[in-house]
Amino acid sequence: MQRLFLFLYHYRAFIIFLFLEILCLWLIVQNNTYQGASFFNSSNRLVGGLMQTSGSISDYFRLGEVNETLAEENARLRRELSQMEQSVIGLDLTRLKDYEFLNKYDFIAAEVINNSTRRATNYITINRGSQDGIKPNMAVIDDYGVVGQVKVVSKRFAVITSILHTNVRVSSRLRRTGDLCTTQWDGVDGDKAKIEFLPRHVSPQVGDTIVTSGYNAIFPEDIPVGIISEINLEENSLWYDITIDLSADMNALSYVYLIKNNLKIEQDSLEISAGAQVINE
Amino acid sequence: MNNRTIIFQIGSFIAYILIQVIFLRNVVLFDRAFCFIYIGFLLFLPVETNRPLLMVMGFLAGLLVDIFYDSLGIHAAACVLIMFVRNLWLNLLTPQGGFDPGVIPSLRLNGLRWFVMYVTPLIVLHHAALFFAEAFGFHMFGFTMTKVLMSSLFTLVAIVIAQILFYTTRKGL
Numbered sequence: 001m002q003r004l005f006l007f008l009y010h011y012r013a014f015i016i017f018l019f020l021e022i023l024c025l026w027l028i029v030q031n032n033t034y035q036g037a038s039f040f041n042s043s044n045r046l047v048g049g050l051m052q053t054s055g056s057i058s059d060y061f062r063l064g065e066v067n068e069t070l071a072e073e074n075a076r077l078r079r080e081l082s083q084m085e086q087s088v089i090g091l092d093l094t095r096l097k098d099y100e101f102l103n104k105y106d107f108i109a110a111e112v113i114n115n116s117t118r119r120a121t122n123y124i125t126i127n128r129g130s131q132d133g134i135k136p137n138m139a140v141i142d143d144y145g146v147v148g149q150v151k152v153v154s155k156r157f158a159v160i161t162s163i164l165h166t167n168v169r170v171s172s173r174l175r176r177t178g179d180l181c182t183t184q185w186d187g188v189d190g191d192k193a194k195i196e197f198l199p200r201h202v203s204p205q206v207g208d209t210i211v212t213s214g215y216n217a218i219f220p221e222d223i224p225v226g227i228i229s230e231i232n233l234e235e236n237s238l239w240y241d242i243t244i245d246l247s248a249d250m251n252a253l254s255y256v257y258l259i260k261n262n263l264k265i266e267q268d269s270l271e272i273s274a275g276a277q278v279i280n281e
Numbered sequence: 282m283n284n285r286t287i288i289f290q291i292g293s294f295i296a297y298i299l300i301q302v303i304f305l306r307n308v309v310l311f312d313r314a315f316c317f318i319y320i321g322f323l324l325f326l327p328v329e330t331n332r333p334l335l336m337v338m339g340f341l342a343g344l345l346v347d348i349f350y351d352s353l354g355i356h357a358a359a360c361v362l363i364m365f366v367r368n369l370w371l372n373l374l375t376p377q378g379g380f381d382p383g384v385i386p387s388l389r390l391n392g393l394r395w396f397v398m399y400v401t402p403l404i405v406l407h408h409a410a411l412f413f414a415e416a417f418g419f420h421m422f423g424f425t426m427t428k429v430l431m432s433s434l435f436t437l438v439a440i441v442i443a444q445i446l447f448y449t450t451r452k453g454l
Contacts, residue, residue, distance in 0.1 A: 012333060013332040013333055013336075013365070016332075016333045016336055016337075017332075017336055017361065017365045020336055020337075020340050020357075020361045021358055021361055021362070023340075023354075023357075024340075024343075024354040024355075024357045024358035024361065025354065025358065026354070027347075027353045027354030027357070028353065028354035028355060028358070028414065030353070030354075031352075031353035031354060044348070047348055047349060050302075050303075051349075054303050058307075116306075116350075116351075118309050118312055118315075119350075119352070119415060120415045120416045120417070121351075121352065121415065123351040125351075159351060166416075166417075187416065187421060187424075188421070188424060189312075190312075
């Protein structure tokens with residue numbers, strides 16, 4: 001017994017080293033599981049508060065840019081509203097009276113207080129939390145396109161898994177032809193992403209728009225993901241190798257919108273009871 | 282360790298971490314080079330600090346930075362690793378006659394050449410552990426390696442500048 005203690009004492013440094021490294025590894029794995037709600041991230045009150053303070057200082061330097069994008073968006077919304085008014089005559093009246101369907105999606109605006117784009121796993125922190133009605137798994141977009149998905153929520157803050165995260169996949173569609181595919185980031189360039197699983201019988205072209213498919217209950221249909229910039233087809237591969245330019249400007253995010261799907265529970269429970277599994281996340 | 286050095290170390294710990302998470306978190310050069318100056322705190326703990334304490338300090342500093350970077354465990358693992366090898370490496374670099382007790386392995390101690398010899402391998406080791414853990418494997422080896430080398434250079438320059446600015450002034454006083 002004494003020799004055992006002597007042995008342990010002799011190698012104490014190495015044993016502590018092993019213990020701490022295993023602890024770190026456990027934390028990494030724990031944090032990587034997609035939905036693991038943990039205390040140690042920037043949604044906790046102290047860290048979020050500090051980031052908000054430093055963010056509110058640097059905000060002043062971006063005011064002009066933010067104003068410009070807001071004005072642009074206003075103009076775009078006005079145009080769309082007038083288009084809607086024009087086309088309202090041809091609308092399906094049964095759909096028009098179904099208020100639950102009309103209010104299917106709710107939008108919540110939030111300010112970005114922390115953002116990264118250059119690591120292999122990028123996260124965004126926003127200044128809205130559970131007290132504003134934010135829940136894990138809600139979709140996040142900005143004026144131009146898909147941004148990510150909510151990971152962890154605290155009372156005042158929330159952490160978003162950015163689309164620039166090597167484990168995130170977005171179910172997408174080629175807008176022109178309607179073929180399904182999957183968008184995934186390859187971890188290199190913060191402006192570009194890869195399209196996977198687009199079968200070789202389809203003929204995509206440079207400049208085609210990729211949009212969300214709406215096949216999982218997270219993202220609504222037809223939100224832009226990106227525009228095809230490069231197409232490769234290997235001799236004996238089943239899928240195209242496609243690079244897109246992301247629609248959202250991930251480097252200059254200042255305000256984002258969170259989408260609340262009011263019919264999500266109905267869609268999910270129906271799909272589960274029908275035995276359908278959402279493979280294409 | 283007397284009270285003065287403990288207070289000095291606590292002060293420098295807070296300063297290093299704050300500078301890291303408030304300013305340098307947003308600094309990236311050429312999309313590749315990151316600066317992790319906070320490991321300076323770990324590298325400049327007094328020479329005779331024992332290894333278990335060093336590793337616990339490394340773990341705490343890494344964990345704190347991780348919380349701000351939303352990368353739980355990655356910085357902590359890299360810091361524990363360099364704290365494990367730090368004293369072994371220092372023993373190899375011991376000048377003739379050994380270190381005086383309580384001395385800090387800084388630029389002032391033995392001049393620039395010795396300092397760079399001491400710091401560089403530990404920085405490279407830290408950054409390699411960090412970026413490969415972040416990429417979770419060795420795919421994209423070349424890309425990750427350029428990140429490691431460019432970031433190491435950036436961190437080295439930042440640490441040397443910090444040394445010249447803050448650790449050498451007491452000589453003049």
